[in-house]
Amino acid sequence: MITLQTLRSNPEEVVSRLKKKHFDAKNLVDEILKLDVDRRQSQTALDQKLAESNKLSKEIGQLFSQGKKAEAEEKRSQSTALKEESKVLEEQMRKAEEQIQDMLVRVPNLPNDSVPEGRSPEENVVVRSGGDVPSLPENALPHWELAAKYDIIDFETGNKVTGAGFPFYKGKGAKLQRALISFLLDNAIAAGYTEYQPPLMVNAATGFGTGQLPDKDGQMYFVNEDGFYLIPTAEVPVTNIYRDVLLKEEDLPKKMCAYSQCFRREAGSYGKDVRGLNRLHQFDKVEIVRIEKPENSYAVLEEMVKHVESLVQKLELPYRIVKLCGGDMSFASALTYDFEVFCAAQKRWLEVSSVSNFESFQSNRMKLRFKDREGKTQLVHTLNGSALALPRIVATLLENNQTPEGIRMPAALRSYTGFDLIS
RNA sequence: GGAGAGGUGCCUGAGUGGCCGAAAGGGCCGGUUUGCUAAACCGUUGUACGCUGUAAAAGCGUACCGAGGGUUCGAAUCCCUCCCUCUCCGCCA
DSSP: OOOHHHHHHOHHHHHHHHGGGTOOOHHHHHHHHHHHHHHHHHHHHHHHHHHHHHHHHHHHHHHHHTTOHHHHHHHHHHHHHHHHHHHHHHHHHHHHHHHHHHHHTTSOOOOOTTOOOOSSGGGOEEEEEESOOOOOOTTOOOHHHHHHHTTOEEHHHHHHHTOTTOOEEOTHHHHHHHHHHHHHHHHHHHTTOEEEOOOSEEOHHHHHHTTOTTTTGGGSOEETTTTEEEOSSTHHHHHGGGTTOEEEGGGOOEEEEEEEEEEOOOTTOOGGGGSTTSSOSEEEEEEEEEEEOGGGHHHHHHHHHHHHHHHHHHTTOOEEEEEOOGGGSOTTOSEEEEEEEEETTTTEEEEEEEEEEEETHHHHHHTOEEEOTTSOEEEOEEEEEEEEEHHHHHHHHHHHTEETTEEEOOHHHHHHHSOSEEO
C-alpha cells in the first residue's frame, strides 16, 4: 500500500497519477485525509489523558507508601474518571485507524511516469522482440495433440484424479519439466541469486504482505483447517522472508530465486485460454525476487528483464517484451514488463513472464525497511519476475519444434534432458 | 495428538504489581590512550505515532517485554484465549 505520508503530502498528485490506472481515487483520498485529521486529534487528546493518568498513578503510589491514605483514595477516584474518558478516546482513535487502513489498502500503487496510457492489453507497448517464428506446415499440431501423440502429458488422467487444470507429466514430458527447472535455477544462480525452497502454504499475514490479501483471496486455494493459503507464486513466501525486518544498508541488495509449484483457482477462465497447458491450476515456476535500495530499483528492473530475455533466447523461442499500459497493470505494481513467446501452432502470443517493480508498495505492507548510512529508516523497494513459468514454455517448445521425426530440444536444454528428440 | 518448560532490547540474560523502556555482560558505534593492531577506560546505543519545533536538529508526550483481551489508580510481572519454540512420549515420510 502507498504510505500515508505520500498521500498526506501530495494528495492531488496521487489522484492524478492513478488516473493512468483508470482508478478514480478522489473520494477515497479525501476520506482518508479527513479520517487522518480525526485520528491525530484523537491521539493528541488521548495522549494527554494518559499522561495525566500516568502522573496520578505515580503520585498514588507515593502517597500510599507515605501512608497518606485519604489523599490517595481521592486521587484514585480521579484516576478512575480519567480512565473512562480515555476509553472513549481510545475507541475513537482505534476506529479511525482501522478505517484509514481499510481504505489505504484499496488504493493501488502509483504507476511510474513511463507507464503507457491505455486501458487494455492491446495498448501495451512492445519494447523489443527477438527470435524467429518457425514456419510450420499447415497440419502442425497444437501442443495438447502433440502431448497425446508422444504420450508425454496426460490431461485426462489429471481430470480423473483431481480435476481440470491438473495434468500428469509423463516419461520425457516429466523429464523435460525437471530439465527446465534445473536449467532455470542454474541460470538464476549464475546471475547471483540465492536459491530457496519455500513453503507452498502460507499464513494470512504473509498473503497480506505481498498484496494477495485481502483483495484476491478468491484466487488462492485455502486450507480451512489450518488457515493456510496455497501459494499462487513463490514471490509470496520468498518476499515475506524479510517481513517485519529492519535491514542495514550494507545488507542490501538481496537476490533470491526459488522454484515452486504454484496454485491458482483461476475462477472465471474459459475457452481457448485454458486449453492444454495454456492455463493450469497447478504449475511450475522459477521466480526471482530482489530487495533493493530505492535509488537502484529501476536499474535493477532492467537488469532482471535482461536476465529473463537471456533465458528465452537460450531456449530459442520467438519472444517480445511488452511494457504494460496503466489499465493492464496489477494493483500493486509501479511498472511491469511482460514476456510473451509466440506459440506457432496456436498462432498466439503467450505470457511466460512478468517482471515488476513494486517500489515500496509491498515493503510498506510488510514493514520491510532498512537503515541508511545517515541512520534514517526507509522502506526498501521490492521487485520480482518469473524466470520462467513452465507450462507455456513447454507448450511453445512442443509446437514450435515439431518435426516429422519428433520434437527437437534446444541445444541449451540437452545436457539437462539427456535427449534431443521427443519421438 | 499427550505431558512438561518457556517466549524480555542486536545477542546472552535478570526482573513476580509502582522507583522498569527495562539490571548485568557481550556486540555495535563514538571518544581517550596508542608507532599499528590489540587491550584498557569513558560515553552512546530500539521502533512507531502524536505535539512543539528546526535549515538540519532537538525537546516533550504516548504506546510497545510473542499476539489479543481482562483485573488494577498502576502490569514485563496477576488472570483468560491464541500463536510459536524447546524437552519427553506417541504417530509417521
